[in-house]
Amino acid sequence: MDYENRFVKVSVDRGLAVVTLDRPPANAVSLEVYDEIRRTFHRLGEDPAMRVAVLTGAGKVFCGGNDVNDFVDLEFDRATEYLAHVRLTFNALYDCPIPVVGAINGAAVGTGIVLASLCDIRIASERAVFALPEIDVGVLGGSRHVMRLAGQGMTRWMMYTGRRVRADEALRARIVDEVVPPEEVMPRAMAIAEEIASKSPPAIRLAKLGLNRTEDMNMKEGYEFECTLTAAVRRTPEAREGAMAFLEKRQPSYAAR
Secondary structure (H helix, E strand, C coil): CCCCCCCEEEEEECCEEEEEECCCCCCCECHHHHHHHHHHHHHHHHCCCCCEEEEEECCCEEECCECHHHCCCCCHHHHHHHHHHHHHHHHHHHHCCCCEEEEECCEEECHHHHHHHHCCEEEEECCCEEECHHHHCCCCCCHHHHHHHHHHHHHHHHHHHCCCEEHHHHHHCCCCCEEECHHHHHHHHHHHHHHHHCCCHHHHHHHHHHHHHHCCCCHHHHHHHHHHHHHHHCCCHHHHHHHHHHHCCCCCCCCCC
Protein backbone atom coordinates (compact mmCIF):
# COMPACT_ATOMS: atom_id res chain seq x y z
CA MET A 1 0.00 0.00 0.00
CA ASP A 2 1.33 3.44 -0.98
CA TYR A 3 2.45 5.72 1.86
CA GLU A 4 4.51 8.15 -0.20
CA ASN A 5 4.00 11.37 1.74
CA ARG A 6 6.15 14.48 2.02
CA PHE A 7 5.79 15.03 5.74
CA VAL A 8 4.20 11.92 7.25
CA LYS A 9 6.66 9.05 7.05
CA VAL A 10 5.47 5.46 7.43
CA SER A 11 7.49 2.31 8.02
CA VAL A 12 5.84 -1.09 8.37
CA ASP A 13 7.21 -4.32 9.81
CA ARG A 14 5.08 -7.43 10.39
CA GLY A 15 1.84 -5.53 10.79
CA LEU A 16 3.29 -2.81 13.03
CA ALA A 17 3.42 0.66 11.48
CA VAL A 18 5.50 3.57 12.73
CA VAL A 19 4.03 6.90 11.61
CA THR A 20 6.38 9.87 12.02
CA LEU A 21 5.49 13.54 11.60
CA ASP A 22 8.56 14.97 9.85
CA ARG A 23 8.24 18.66 9.03
CA PRO A 24 11.19 20.51 10.58
CA PRO A 25 11.75 22.36 12.71
CA ALA A 26 8.65 21.82 14.87
CA ASN A 27 6.49 19.36 12.90
CA ALA A 28 3.88 22.08 12.52
CA VAL A 29 0.74 20.96 10.71
CA SER A 30 -0.35 22.64 7.49
CA LEU A 31 -3.34 21.73 5.35
CA GLU A 32 -1.12 19.37 3.35
CA VAL A 33 0.04 17.63 6.52
CA TYR A 34 -3.54 17.24 7.75
CA ASP A 35 -4.45 15.53 4.49
CA GLU A 36 -1.41 13.25 4.68
CA ILE A 37 -2.28 12.22 8.25
CA ARG A 38 -5.88 11.52 7.23
CA ARG A 39 -4.91 9.41 4.21
CA THR A 40 -2.29 7.52 6.19
CA PHE A 41 -4.63 6.38 8.94
CA HIS A 42 -7.38 5.53 6.47
CA ARG A 43 -4.94 3.31 4.57
CA LEU A 44 -3.59 1.69 7.70
CA GLY A 45 -7.09 0.79 8.81
CA GLU A 46 -8.04 -0.58 5.40
CA ASP A 47 -5.01 -2.88 5.23
CA PRO A 48 -5.98 -6.25 6.78
CA ALA A 49 -2.32 -6.98 7.52
CA MET A 50 -2.03 -4.02 9.88
CA ARG A 51 -2.33 -4.71 13.61
CA VAL A 52 -1.13 -1.60 15.44
CA ALA A 53 0.53 1.78 14.80
CA VAL A 54 2.91 4.02 16.72
CA LEU A 55 2.60 7.78 16.14
CA THR A 56 5.58 10.01 16.92
CA GLY A 57 7.43 13.12 15.78
CA ALA A 58 10.84 13.49 14.18
CA GLY A 59 13.52 15.30 16.15
CA LYS A 60 12.82 16.74 19.59
CA VAL A 61 9.20 17.85 19.01
CA PHE A 62 6.12 15.65 18.75
CA CYS A 63 3.98 18.31 17.06
CA GLY A 64 4.26 22.06 17.47
CA GLY A 65 0.65 22.69 16.45
CA ASN A 66 -0.81 24.37 13.39
CA ASP A 67 1.36 26.30 10.99
CA VAL A 68 0.38 29.82 12.15
CA ASN A 69 1.08 31.15 8.65
CA ASP A 70 -2.15 29.46 7.60
CA PHE A 71 -4.15 31.69 9.95
CA VAL A 72 -2.78 35.14 9.19
CA ASP A 73 -5.20 35.86 6.32
CA LEU A 74 -7.73 33.11 6.98
CA GLU A 75 -11.21 34.54 6.41
CA PHE A 76 -14.49 32.99 7.50
CA ASP A 77 -15.33 31.07 4.32
CA ARG A 78 -11.86 29.62 3.97
CA ALA A 79 -11.70 28.91 7.71
CA THR A 80 -14.84 26.78 7.45
CA GLU A 81 -13.30 24.72 4.65
CA TYR A 82 -9.96 24.49 6.44
CA LEU A 83 -11.55 23.27 9.66
CA ALA A 84 -13.47 20.60 7.74
CA HIS A 85 -10.08 19.13 6.75
CA VAL A 86 -9.01 19.29 10.40
CA ARG A 87 -12.12 17.48 11.64
CA LEU A 88 -11.80 14.75 9.04
CA THR A 89 -8.18 14.22 10.02
CA PHE A 90 -8.92 13.97 13.73
CA ASN A 91 -11.80 11.58 12.99
CA ALA A 92 -9.53 9.40 10.86
CA LEU A 93 -7.11 8.98 13.74
CA TYR A 94 -9.80 8.35 16.35
CA ASP A 95 -11.71 5.94 14.09
CA CYS A 96 -8.65 4.09 12.77
CA PRO A 97 -9.63 0.41 13.24
CA ILE A 98 -6.24 -0.53 14.72
CA PRO A 99 -4.90 0.76 18.05
CA VAL A 100 -2.52 3.72 17.91
CA VAL A 101 0.20 4.16 20.52
CA GLY A 102 1.43 7.74 20.89
CA ALA A 103 5.17 8.14 21.48
CA ILE A 104 5.19 11.75 22.68
CA ASN A 105 8.87 12.56 22.28
CA GLY A 106 8.62 16.30 22.92
CA ALA A 107 6.30 19.29 22.86
CA ALA A 108 2.68 18.51 21.94
CA VAL A 109 0.91 21.84 21.65
CA GLY A 110 -2.30 22.86 19.90
CA THR A 111 -2.91 20.26 17.23
CA GLY A 112 -0.12 18.26 18.86
CA ILE A 113 -2.00 17.70 22.11
CA VAL A 114 -5.12 16.77 20.12
CA LEU A 115 -3.20 14.20 18.05
CA ALA A 116 -1.80 12.80 21.28
CA SER A 117 -5.23 12.65 22.92
CA LEU A 118 -6.65 10.74 19.94
CA CYS A 119 -4.12 7.94 20.37
CA ASP A 120 -5.29 4.90 22.33
CA ILE A 121 -2.27 4.88 24.65
CA ARG A 122 0.21 7.73 25.26
CA ILE A 123 3.84 7.34 26.36
CA ALA A 124 5.50 10.70 27.02
CA SER A 125 9.05 11.85 27.42
CA GLU A 126 9.98 13.53 30.70
CA ARG A 127 10.82 16.54 28.53
CA ALA A 128 7.41 16.68 26.82
CA VAL A 129 5.14 19.66 27.40
CA PHE A 130 1.47 20.05 26.51
CA ALA A 131 -0.59 23.15 25.76
CA LEU A 132 -3.67 24.60 24.12
CA PRO A 133 -2.15 27.96 23.04
CA GLU A 134 -4.72 28.87 20.40
CA ILE A 135 -6.19 31.64 22.56
CA ASP A 136 -2.99 33.62 21.88
CA VAL A 137 -3.13 33.41 18.06
CA GLY A 138 -6.77 34.25 17.36
CA VAL A 139 -8.28 30.80 17.03
CA LEU A 140 -9.78 28.15 19.29
CA GLY A 141 -8.42 24.66 19.66
CA GLY A 142 -9.34 21.04 20.14
CA SER A 143 -10.31 21.31 23.78
CA ARG A 144 -13.16 18.82 23.42
CA HIS A 145 -10.69 16.09 22.56
CA VAL A 146 -8.42 16.96 25.48
CA MET A 147 -11.42 17.07 27.83
CA ARG A 148 -11.99 13.33 27.24
CA LEU A 149 -8.80 12.75 29.20
CA ALA A 150 -8.11 15.74 31.43
CA GLY A 151 -11.64 16.65 32.49
CA GLN A 152 -13.22 20.08 32.71
CA GLY A 153 -10.96 21.86 35.19
CA MET A 154 -7.55 21.25 33.64
CA THR A 155 -8.88 21.67 30.10
CA ARG A 156 -10.48 25.03 30.88
CA TRP A 157 -7.34 26.20 32.66
CA MET A 158 -5.20 25.28 29.65
CA MET A 159 -7.70 26.71 27.16
CA TYR A 160 -8.19 30.06 28.87
CA THR A 161 -4.54 30.71 29.67
CA GLY A 162 -2.53 28.84 27.03
CA ARG A 163 -0.29 27.61 29.86
CA ARG A 164 2.15 24.79 29.24
CA VAL A 165 1.80 21.61 31.25
CA ARG A 166 4.87 19.53 32.08
CA ALA A 167 4.90 15.78 31.53
CA ASP A 168 4.52 15.00 35.24
CA GLU A 169 1.49 17.31 35.44
CA ALA A 170 0.06 15.73 32.29
CA LEU A 171 0.41 12.31 33.90
CA ARG A 172 -1.47 13.42 36.99
CA ALA A 173 -4.16 14.97 34.77
CA ARG A 174 -4.40 11.70 32.78
CA ILE A 175 -3.44 13.40 29.54
CA VAL A 176 -0.75 10.73 29.20
CA ASP A 177 -0.55 7.19 30.54
CA GLU A 178 3.15 6.88 31.30
CA VAL A 179 6.20 9.15 31.48
CA VAL A 180 9.68 7.82 30.76
CA PRO A 181 13.17 9.23 30.10
CA PRO A 182 13.56 10.65 26.57
CA GLU A 183 15.63 7.75 25.30
CA GLU A 184 13.00 5.25 26.41
CA VAL A 185 9.96 6.76 24.68
CA MET A 186 10.18 4.83 21.41
CA PRO A 187 11.37 1.54 22.95
CA ARG A 188 8.51 1.63 25.45
CA ALA A 189 5.93 2.54 22.81
CA MET A 190 7.24 -0.19 20.51
CA ALA A 191 7.12 -2.76 23.31
CA ILE A 192 3.46 -1.94 23.94
CA ALA A 193 2.75 -2.05 20.21
CA GLU A 194 4.44 -5.45 19.90
CA GLU A 195 2.35 -6.77 22.77
CA ILE A 196 -0.83 -5.56 21.07
CA ALA A 197 0.31 -6.99 17.74
CA SER A 198 0.70 -10.42 19.34
CA LYS A 199 -3.02 -10.62 20.09
CA SER A 200 -5.81 -11.88 17.84
CA PRO A 201 -6.07 -9.34 14.98
CA PRO A 202 -9.87 -9.48 14.59
CA ALA A 203 -10.36 -9.34 18.36
CA ILE A 204 -8.16 -6.26 18.66
CA ARG A 205 -10.06 -4.47 15.89
CA LEU A 206 -13.41 -5.35 17.46
CA ALA A 207 -12.11 -4.28 20.87
CA LYS A 208 -11.20 -0.85 19.52
CA LEU A 209 -14.55 -0.55 17.78
CA GLY A 210 -16.28 -1.40 21.03
CA LEU A 211 -14.25 1.04 23.11
CA ASN A 212 -14.92 3.88 20.65
CA ARG A 213 -18.61 3.17 20.21
CA THR A 214 -19.38 2.68 23.91
CA GLU A 215 -17.50 5.75 25.12
CA ASP A 216 -20.67 7.86 25.08
CA MET A 217 -23.11 5.08 26.03
CA ASN A 218 -24.41 4.35 29.49
CA MET A 219 -23.28 1.14 31.18
CA LYS A 220 -26.18 -1.07 30.11
CA GLU A 221 -26.16 0.11 26.48
CA GLY A 222 -22.39 -0.20 26.32
CA TYR A 223 -22.28 -3.72 27.68
CA GLU A 224 -25.09 -4.80 25.37
CA PHE A 225 -23.05 -3.56 22.41
CA GLU A 226 -19.96 -5.32 23.74
CA CYS A 227 -21.91 -8.57 23.86
CA THR A 228 -22.65 -8.29 20.13
CA LEU A 229 -18.92 -7.91 19.50
CA THR A 230 -18.15 -10.94 21.67
CA ALA A 231 -20.53 -12.96 19.53
CA ALA A 232 -18.83 -11.62 16.40
CA VAL A 233 -15.33 -12.48 17.56
CA ARG A 234 -16.41 -16.01 18.42
CA ARG A 235 -17.02 -16.59 14.71
CA THR A 236 -13.31 -16.14 13.94
CA PRO A 237 -10.78 -19.00 13.85
CA GLU A 238 -8.47 -16.89 15.98
CA ALA A 239 -10.94 -17.13 18.87
CA ARG A 240 -10.75 -20.93 18.91
CA GLU A 241 -6.97 -20.83 18.56
CA GLY A 242 -6.71 -18.48 21.53
CA ALA A 243 -8.88 -20.71 23.71
CA MET A 244 -7.00 -23.87 22.70
CA ALA A 245 -3.63 -22.22 23.35
CA PHE A 246 -4.78 -21.22 26.83
CA LEU A 247 -5.92 -24.76 27.63
CA GLU A 248 -2.73 -26.26 26.20
CA LYS A 249 -0.54 -23.73 28.04
CA ARG A 250 1.18 -22.45 24.92
CA GLN A 251 1.41 -19.20 22.95
CA PRO A 252 -1.36 -18.83 20.36
CA SER A 253 -0.37 -19.05 16.72
CA TYR A 254 -2.24 -16.48 14.66
CA ALA A 255 -1.87 -15.76 10.94
CA ALA A 256 1.66 -14.75 9.99
CA ARG A 257 2.37 -11.03 10.08
